[in-house]
Amino acid sequence: MNTLDEQQRIAQLRKELHEHNYRYYVLNQPTIDDQQFDFLMHELQDLEARHPEMADPNSPTQRVGSDLNGEFQQVTHRYPMLSLANTYSEQDVREWYSSVKKGLAGEEFEVCCEMKYDGLSISLTYVNGRLTQAVTRGDGVHGDDVTANVKTIQSIPLVLPGEGYPDEFEIRGEILMPWSVFERLNKEREAAEEPLFANPRNAASGTLKSLDSRVVASRQLDAYLYYLLGSELPADGHFENLEAARSWGFKISEGMRKVKSVEEILDFINYWDTERKNLPVATDGIVLKVNSLRQQRALGFTAKSPRWAIAYKFKAERECTRLLEVTYQVGRTGAVTPVANMEPVQLAGTTVKRATLNNEDFIRSFDLHIGDMVYVEKGGEIIPKIVGVNIDERPIIAQPVQFIQRCPECGSRLVRYEGESAWYCPNDAGCPPQIKGRIEHFIARKAMNIDSLGPETVDEYYRRGLVKNVADLYTIDVQQINGDGSRTKSAQRIVNGIQKSLQVPFERVVFALGIRFVGETTARLLARHFKNIDALMNAGLQELEEVEGVGEVMAKSIIAYFHNEENLSIVNRLRNFGLQMALSEEQTAATSDRLSGKSIVISGVFAHHSRDEYKLIIEQNGGKNVGSISGKTSFILAGDNMGPSKLEKAQKLGVAIISEEEFLKMIEE
Numbered sequence: 241m242n243t244l245d246e247q248q249r250i251a252q253l254r255k256e257l258h259e260h261n262y263r264y265y266v267l268n269q270p271t272i273d274d275q276q277f278d279f280l281m282h283e284l285q286d287l288e289a290r291h292p293e294m295a296d297p298n299s300p301t302q303r304v305g306s307d308l309n310g311e312f313q314q315v316t317h318r319y320p321m322l323s324l325a326n327t328y329s330e331q332d333v334r335e336w337y338s339s340v341k342k343g344l345a346g347e348e349f350e351v352c353c354e355m356k357y358d359g360l361s362i363s364l365t366y367v368n369g370r371l372t373q374a375v376t377r378g379d380g381v382h383g384d385d386v387t388a389n390v391k392t393i394q395s396i397p398l399v400l401p402g403e404g405y406p407d408e409f410e411i412r413g414e415i416l417m418p419w420s421v422f423e424r425l426n427k428e429r430e431a432a433e434e435p436l437f438a439n440p441r442n443a444a445s446g447t448l449k450s451l452d453s454r455v456v457a458s459r460q461l462d463a464y465l466y467y468l469l470g471s472e473l474p475a476d477g478h479f480e481n482l483e484a485a486r487s488w489g490f491k492i493s494e495g496m497r498k499v500k501s502v503e504e505i506l507d508f509i510n511y512w513d514t515e516r517k518n519l520p521v522a523t524d525g526i527v528l529k530v531n532s533l534r535q536q537r538a539l540g541f542t543a544k545s546p547r548w549a550i551a552y553k554f555k556a557e558r559e560c561t562r563l564l565e566v567t568y569q570v571g572r573t574g575a576v577t578p579v580a581n582m583e584p585v586q587l588a589g590t591t592v593k594r595a596t597l598n599n600e601d602f603i604r605s606f607d608l609h610i611g612d613m614v615y616v617e618k619g620g621e622i623i624p625k626i627v628g629v630n631i632d633e634r635p636i637i638a639q640p641v642q643f644i645q646r647c648p649e650c651g652s653r654l655v656r657y658e659g660e661s662a663w664y665c666p667n668d669a670g671c672p673p674q675i676k677g678r679i680e681h682f683i684a685r686k687a688m689n690i691d692s693l694g695p696e697t698v699d700e701y702y703r704r705g706l707v708k709n710v711a712d713l714y715t716i717d718v719q720q721i722n723g724d725g726s727r728t729k730s731a732q733r734i735v736n737g738i739q740k741s742l743q744v745p746f747e748r749v750v751f752a753l754g755i756r757f758v759g760e761t762t763a764r765l766l767a768r769h770f771k772n773i774d775a776l777m778n779a780g781l782q783e784l785e786e787v788e789g790v791g792e793v794m795a796k797s798i799i800a801y802f803h804n805e806e807n808l809s810i811v812n813r814l815r816n817f818g819l820q821m822a823l824s825e826e827q828t829a830a831t832s833d834r835l836s837g838k839s840i841v842i843s844g845v846f847a848h849h850s851r852d853e854y855k856l857i858i859e860q861n862g863g864k865n866v867g868s869i870s871g872k873t874s875f876i877l878a879g880d881n882m883g884p885s886k887l888e889k890a891q892k893l894g895v896a897i898i899s900e901e902e903f904l905k906m907i908e909e
């Protein structure tokens with residue numbers, strides 16, 4: 241073949257492979273077998289390697305992923321990604337239906353009923369039929385650009401096979417890990433003694449956030465799309481728009497129905513309540529949407545969610561199974577949690593073998609015996625719970641569960657502090673899960689955010705003796721990590737990640753230390769109050785209690801932390817390694833008393849900062865963030881879609897409404 245022929249062949253192969261993908265993953269109607277597919281794919285890969293001038297980010301070969309994705313870029317959503325209000329009963333559904341009817345002043349309306357997929361939401365942008373960007377929900381206003389990873393999901397078209405689509409549009413949906421893939425993955429992890437994923441949603445989320453898109457490609461994620469946005473949509477009906485999207489090549493649920501009465505809605509719910517168990521992916525409810533976009537606009541939004549849509553959540557599923565054994569887990573703080581090990585039982589799509597028993601009192605309250613038949617429930621949070629015991633089935637010889645007295649990990653005698661429900665292992669310096677737990681807490685996203693490390697790597701480094709405490713992290717180098725010499729690139733990434741954490745602000749360093757009872761918010765308040773680590777280390781009981789949210793128990797815990805020799809040595813080493821041990825000049829300068837004495841309500845969705853950031857800015861400038869509007873409210877910091885009831889109340893009480901831009905100016909002056 242000459243160059244021109246080869247270029248034509250590339251174009252043709254791309255077209256064919258896109259088509260085969262679509263037939264296989266969206267239509268479920270392949271026309272060639274896997275071997276033929278691989279053959280064509282290899283041919284294309286070879287040709288593309290010879291023709292770099294024809295590189296195309298949307299070529300079918302790009303679905304295999306690469307390890308070149310840096311960190312994710314943050315992107316501002318063109319339309320914020322809101323969530324839906326939840327309801328749990330027939331009554332709630334009827335009330336929502338009536339409120340829509342009222343909102344539309346009696347005008348007729350249709351409702352589109354859909355499955356509520358339990359994965360993670362994604363927003364896809366298509367320009368001229370080509371996927372240009374895929375962004376996660378994030379905080380609803382900004383999300384992570386995960387385009388490279390999403391391209392590996394075979395059912396998401398890179399180039400639309402159909403026609404008639406607008407030049408530019410967004411389509412939103414849910415990324416899911418099918419049950420079959422989830423179960424296989426967890427089996428593999430169990431065999432490798434890696435921590436298991438609690439449910440397919442977590443597994444999909446962990447996968448999508450992987451920085452190596454080859455990992456994503458290997459996990460076989462799927463996606464269903466359910467919301468089309470843009471200025472030139474084909475129809476006024478949501479259902480009709482999704483049907484159009486189906487014809488352009490998207491995977492849209494087959495179960496979607498348009499109905500005209502609340503009775504039909506309830507029939508749909510009842511049908512899927514059982515039928516959903518036969519679906520290949522996890523669902524946790526039904527979504528109801530007013531079909532006409534015109535009517536949707538008339539109904540509008542509250543601060544958090546649309547009034548034209550609602551989610552009905554299925555009830556938790558319950559099963560009965562036998563309690564075989566109680567084992568005990570030791571957490572980062574030394575708290576010992578009893579775990580029920582049961583005969584495996586199928587519950588809400590997964591096999592359940594373990595459930596948390598919380599603490600000794602919980603076990604007593606059920607008078608649990610080994611061999612008991614227990615009721616297990618899986619609610620929205622998916623970690624199974626024991627909710628009851630069938631005493632009638634208790635074997636005659638059954639023995640009551642006796643809480644252990646010694647730590648299962650290090651053998652220390654357990655202690656129970658006054659007023660607490662948990663037993664603790666007091667050997668914090670020598671008990672492995674406590675040590676590893678503290679390191680895991682230290683690297684967590686909200687602490688030092690060292691995302692190049694994870695629980696598996698921490699475990700490995702601990703076992704290899706590379707790290708025994710958080711300060712040791714700053715001593716490891718590429719050579720040490722890369723023991724057998726096979727992982728230079730990832731070792732370098734880990735070391736870079738650790739070094740990057742030197743920039744993490746002081747308030748998060750305080751949180752990362754893992755002082756008992758000191759959560760993220762208190763850590764921030766402590767950092768702002770004491771301004772540097774020395775002042776915090778030397779603070780007495782009274783001074784600590786001056787900080788909002790710090791009571792006696794927490795103050796004592798902080799003092800105890802800084803009186804412990806080992807902790808002092810860790811803090812000193814961290815300081816020498818260059819961690820931020822004081823507020824930055826910028827942070828100190830940012831504090832002012834411009835808002836002193838002001839009570840401010842935050843409402844709506846913002847473009848420049850998240851709500852939490854605005855809370856912080858208010859605090860930094862001496863103001864107070866309050867939850868509800870009253871005569872004492874100084875003003876409302878209002879973003880988009882502020883709820884009308886708040887608006888009405890503000891007007892009635894004569895409270896000023898300040899826009900995001902006005903507020904930012906106010907802070908700058």
Ligand code: IVH
Pocket residue numbers: 322323324325354355356357358359360361413414466467527546549551
């Ligand atoms: S519509 C403005 N439809 O549930 C409405 N969401 O709490 C946008 N979800 O964040 C969402 N299945 O991640 C919609 N058929 C469906 C859905 C669905 C699952 C998720 C989505 C959203 C959350 C709402």
